[in-house]
Amino acid sequence: MEAGGEVFLPALSPDERDALRGPSIVRSFARGAALFHERQAADRVLVLLEGCVKLTSLSDSGKEVVLAIRGPGDLLGELAAIDGEPRSATATALEPVTAMSIPASDFQRFLQQHPRVALTLLKVVTRRLRDADRKRVEFASEDSMTRVAGRIVELSERFGDEVAQGLEIDLPISQEELAGWTGCSRDSVVNALQAMRGLGWIETHRRRIVVRDIDALRRHAR
Numbered sequence: 001m002e003a004g005g006e007v008f009l010p011a012l013s014p015d016e017r018d019a020l021r022g023p024s025i026v027r028s029f030a031r032g033a034a035l036f037h038e039r040q041a042a043d044r045v046l047v048l049l050e051g052c053v054k055l056t057s058l059s060d061s062g063k064e065v066v067l068a069i070r071g072p073g074d075l076l077g078e079l080a081a082i083d084g085e086p087r088s089a090t091a092t093a094l095e096p097v098t099a100m101s102i103p104a105s106d107f108q109r110f111l112q113q114h115p116r117v118a119l120t121l122l123k124v125v126t127r128r129l130r131d132a133d134r135k136r137v138e139f140a141s142e143d144s145m146t147r148v149a150g151r152i153v154e155l156s157e158r159f160g161d162e163v164a165q166g167l168e169i170d171l172p173i174s175q176e177e178l179a180g181w182t183g184c185s186r187d188s189v190v191n192a193l194q195a196m197r198g199l200g201w202i203e204t205h206r207r208r209i210v211v212r213d214i215d216a217l218r219r220h221a222r
Contacts, residue, residue: 008073008124042086045076045078047074047100050097054173055069066177077091149192152169153217166213201213
């Protein structure tokens with residue numbers, strides 16, 4: 001299962017990272033702060049250095065839909081910075097975040113001067129599109145437990161830390177946010193988590209999940 005794409009910053013060479021830092025400033029965001037808003041003009045891109053964010057969009061009915069969770073090394077806002085269209089999502093800090101902020105014009109110039117980075121970015125975007133396509137199929141054909149299992153596997157692979165009991169996901173994502181990410185109701189997410197606890201696959205704590213049997217989750221998510 002793809003976890004949403006290659007991480008951008010680690011894929012760059014030391015010289016490329018130095019060149020990217022040149023026109024950037026480092027900004028800090030408190031938990032709950034918006035790094036940028038949906039439909040906002042794209043004046044910059046952000047590279048996460050510390051902390052995680054959620055990308056969300058509002059449905060026609062006003063419901064928040066979680067599109068992705070991004071973490072250290074990920075690039076945010078690149079599509080709008082390249083095509084000049086308004087931003088397609090809101091980025092909100094799930095915890096204290098530090099990020100490099102690069103003006104859109106400087107980022108475009110950086111890509112022109114570093115063709116290998118442009119190819120790296122293309123790979124990142126392609127994987128994200130494949131992941132979005134997979135999720136659309138999943139939402140149309142899979143039950144809520146399968147969807148929730150898939151997102152827990154994704155979080156484990158990207159953000160899980162090894163502990164004695166298994167893999168710990170210490171990320172402050174709520175049941176409502178997990179519901180918005182899986183396209184399920186909150187009650188369905190609660191029931192799915194309860195079933196997984198009963199099977200011994202996970203333990204749940206306040207804003208924290210310990211995955212005890214990642215293989216079982218992967219099998220169910222396929």
